[in-house]
Amino acid sequence: MLLLGSPSWSKQNFSTEEPETTIIDSIPFSERLIAGLIEHKSINEASGITASLSFPGHLWTHNDSGDEAKLFLMDDNGKHISEISINNATNRDWEDIASGVDPYTHKPYVMIADIGDNDAKFKFVTLYQVFEPDEIPMRDTILSVSKKWTIKYPDEQRDAETLMIDPVTHDLFILSKRDPEIFIYRVSFPYPIIDTIIAEKTATLPFTQIVAGDISQDGKEILIKNYESVYYFKRNQNETITDALQKCQLHYPTFVNLREKRFVFRKMVNPILR
Numbered sequence: 001m002l003l004l005g006s007p008s009w010s011k012q013n014f015s016t017e018e019p020e021t022t023i024i025d026s027i028p029f030s031e032r033l034i035a036g037l038i039e040h041k042s043i044n045e046a047s048g049i050t051a052s053l054s055f056p057g058h059l060w061t062h063n064d065s066g067d068e069a070k071l072f073l074m075d076d077n078g079k080h081i082s083e084i085s086i087n088n089a090t091n092r093d094w095e096d097i098a099s100g101v102d103p104y105t106h107k108p109y110v111m112i113a114d115i116g117d118n119d120a121k122f123k124f125v126t127l128y129q130v131f132e133p134d135e136i137p138m139r140d141t142i143l144s145v146s147k148k149w150t151i152k153y154p155d156e157q158r159d160a161e162t163l164m165i166d167p168v169t170h171d172l173f174i175l176s177k178r179d180p181e182i183f184i185y186r187v188s189f190p191y192p193i194i195d196t197i198i199a200e201k202t203a204t205l206p207f208t209q210i211v212a213g214d215i216s217q218d219g220k221e222i223l224i225k226n227y228e229s230v231y232y233f234k235r236n237q238n239e240t241i242t243d244a245l246q247k248c249q250l251h252y253p254t255f256v257n258l259r260e261k262r263f264v265f266r267k268m269v270n271p272i273l274r
Contacts, residue, residue, distance in 0.1 A: 040080035043072055047116075047161075048097035053108035053217075054132040060110050065093035071110070071130075073137065082137045086112070087144040089128045093117065095161040098214070103170055103189070108132045109146065113163035115174055120157040124150050124196065127163070127172070127187075150196045153185060161211045166241050168219040173241055174199065175210050175224065182210050184242055202242040207231065215241065229253055 038046065047064035052073070058081065061072050069089040073081040093116030101108050114126040129147040151174070162175040170189035176182045185199040213224035222233040222244060232250035235241065 036077035036079070038074065038078040038080075040072055040074065040083070042083065047095050048113070048163075050097045050099045050110060050214075052132060053099050053101060054134075055136050058136070060097055060099075062094050062097055062112065063091075064095070065091060065116060067091055067094075071097075071112075071143075083140045084137060085140075085142045086128070086130060087142055088148070089130075089145050090114070090126075092122075092126070096163040096212070098163050098165045100165040100167065100170065102129075102131070105131075111163060111165060111172070113160075113174070115151075115160040115163065117157060117159045120159055120178075122157055124152050125160070125174075126150055149187070149191060151187060151199050152196050154198050154201050155183075158183065158185075162213040162224065164213050164215050164222070164241070166215060166219060167217055169241075171241065173213075175205075175213055177210055178208070179204075180208055181205060182207050184245065186242070203246065205245060 043061060043063060045064040045067075046061045049059055049061045052058040052060055055073075057076050059074055059076055061074065062070065069086040069091045071084040071086060073084065075081060089112065092114050094112055094114050095116040096113040098111045098113070099108065100111060109129050109131045112128040112130065114128070117125070127149045128145045129149075130143050131146050133141075133143065158176040159178050160174050160176050162173075162177070164173040164175075165171075166173065172187040172189075172191075174185045174187075176185070181204045183201055184203045184205065186202050187197055187199050191197065207224070207226060209226040209228075210224055211226060213222065215222050220235050222235060222241065224231050224233075224245075229251055230253075231248050233244050233247060234249050235244035
């Protein structure tokens with residue numbers, strides 16, 4: 001099911017339990033809006049979702065591990081548009097997808113994050129950059145990986161389900177999932193042209209089981225969530241993503257159920273997959 005949440009909740013709807021938050025009246029959220037059902041039957045475990053920057057009103061998603069290397073394009077009511085096979089990629093455990101604009105070509109792309117590792121046994125994770133097509137693909141087609149990055153954490157193997165792209169700096173952020181206090185890992189732009197990139201561990205956060213996150217396209221707002229709560233962060237001018245994530249401004253329980261996993265900024269609307 002595709003759910004949309006748009007701004008206009010009052011502050012009394014939010015939990016004030018740990019972690020501490022600053023409740024501010026200017027950032028309310030509405031009750032959920034059910035936009036529609038995901039139509040395509042092949043989407044059986046949607047593991048990541050991102051708003052298309054080329055085609056407003058459309059979303060990219062993909063299945064979890066066990067599927068072929070492919071993306072699905074749908075509109076923001078869940079109506080199926082097309083199925084896209086991705087050349088030169090492998091779906092070991094795709095857990096997230098994020099949208100960005102290439103600073104060199106100024107073309108929108110999606111970044112597929114093969115970062116799942118339930119048993120923390122893989123030495124490396126992989127990111128795939130795929131440019132969006134020039135026109136909406138109204139039939140099934142093939143796209144190729146533009147660039148592939150092999151990433152290694154600086155400490156040990158981690159399970160992760162969250163990739164975020166900072167639209168201001170183009171830095172990449174991976175948030176670990178299962179640690180009692182999660183870790184933030186950064187790959188700074190420009191990305192090194194080497195076989196294996198060692199990600200930088202920039203901070204820990206007092207959350208666990210983080211399964212989704214996104215940064216607004218102006219870079220000023222951040223959402224992350226686990227199975228129980230959604231956390232909202234406001235980013236000030238000249239502040240880094242890591243700094244902004246140290247100051248949770250809103251904290252409230254998920255409004256679908258404990259297993260809902262994904263959301264994404266769509267301007268000021270946040271689709272959630274269940």
